[in-house]
Amino acid sequence: MEKKFFKNLAGFVPGPSSNEMKQEEGRRLEELQWVRAVKAGHPEAYKFLVQRYQNMVYHVCLKITSDETSAKDLSQDIFMKAYSALPAFREDSSFSTWLYQIAVRKCLDWKRAQQREQARRSPGEVSENDWVTNETPEQIVLSEERSSRLRRMVDELAEPYRSAVRMYYFEQCSYQEIAERRGITAKTVESQLYRARAMMRKKGEELR
Numbered sequence: 001m002e003k004k005f006f007k008n009l010a011g012f013v014p015g016p017s018s019n020e021m022k023q024e025e026g027r028r029l030e031e032l033q034w035v036r037a038v039k040a041g042h043p044e045a046y047k048f049l050v051q052r053y054q055n056m057v058y059h060v061c062l063k064i065t066s067d068e069t070s071a072k073d074l075s076q077d078i079f080m081k082a083y084s085a086l087p088a089f090r091e092d093s094s095f096s097t098w099l100y101q102i103a104v105r106k107c108l109d110w111k112r113a114q115q116r117e118q119a120r121r122s123p124g125e126v127s128e129n130d131w132v133t134n135e136t137p138e139q140i141v142l143s144e145e146r147s148s149r150l151r152r153m154v155d156e157l158a159e160p161y162r163s164a165v166r167m168y169y170f171e172q173c174s175y176q177e178i179a180e181r182r183g184i185t186a187k188t189v190e191s192q193l194y195r196a197r198a199m200m201r202k203k204g205e206e207l208r
Contacts, residue, residue: 027163027182035095038086046086050079053096056171057103064107074110078103096166097151153203161196168193 031052037045057078061071082102089098154165160182167173167181168189175186182189 028159031095032091035086035089035091038083039089043083046083049095049099053099053171054079055173056096056166057099059170059172060100060103061107064104064111070110074103074107078106081106094155096170097155100151100170150200153200156203157196157199161192161199164189164192165196165200 031049034045034048038049054075058071058075061074061078062068065071065074078099082099085102089095151170154162157165163182164178167178168175173181175189178189179186
């Protein structure tokens with residue numbers, strides 16, 4: 001992800017219009033209202049958070065498990081766990097970052113449980129498809145630590161860049177899907193992502 005994220009950084013791209021910034025701020029406040037509505041005893045508001053982040057959660061699960069069925073099952077478990085834990089969400093980070101961390105922990109727990117089960121079998125009972133990835137738990141943790149670092153950096157971006165990056169890289173939305181959801185053109189999405197990469201590159205260099 002990092003190579004894709006940091007490439008093609010040269011050039012100047014105009015900043016967002018005030019209207020775009022207002023739209024992104026409106027979406028952020030809308031999400032916070034959903035969170036607070038659930039906390040206040042209105043569970044039906046949770047469906048909006050699920051709809052917004054189900055793609056992100058699924059792709060996290062699929063990356064770690066490399067199995068579509070397991071990824072779907074884990075996604076459901078993660079949203080149930082997040083719902084139960086939502087009263088403890090302190091709103092000092094974005095909901096997506098908080099949800100992402102829950103997803104990673106849940107998937108790593110699943111991975112470890114799978115490996116413990118496989119370790120209990122005799123060699124003849126283990127099939128060639130039992131190991132769902134070639135990565136060790138240590139490699140997965142390191143990979144997710146890098147992803148977590150990127151997410152923290154993304155949270156520091158100003159709008160509308162933060163939302164554009166989340167939707168494209170973490171929710172796996174296309175330019176056109178992002179444009180339709182945000183009421184802008186695909187060209188504007190491309191420009192925002194281009195400028196966001198430049199800002200992320202700068203942050204990455206400062207962290208070295």
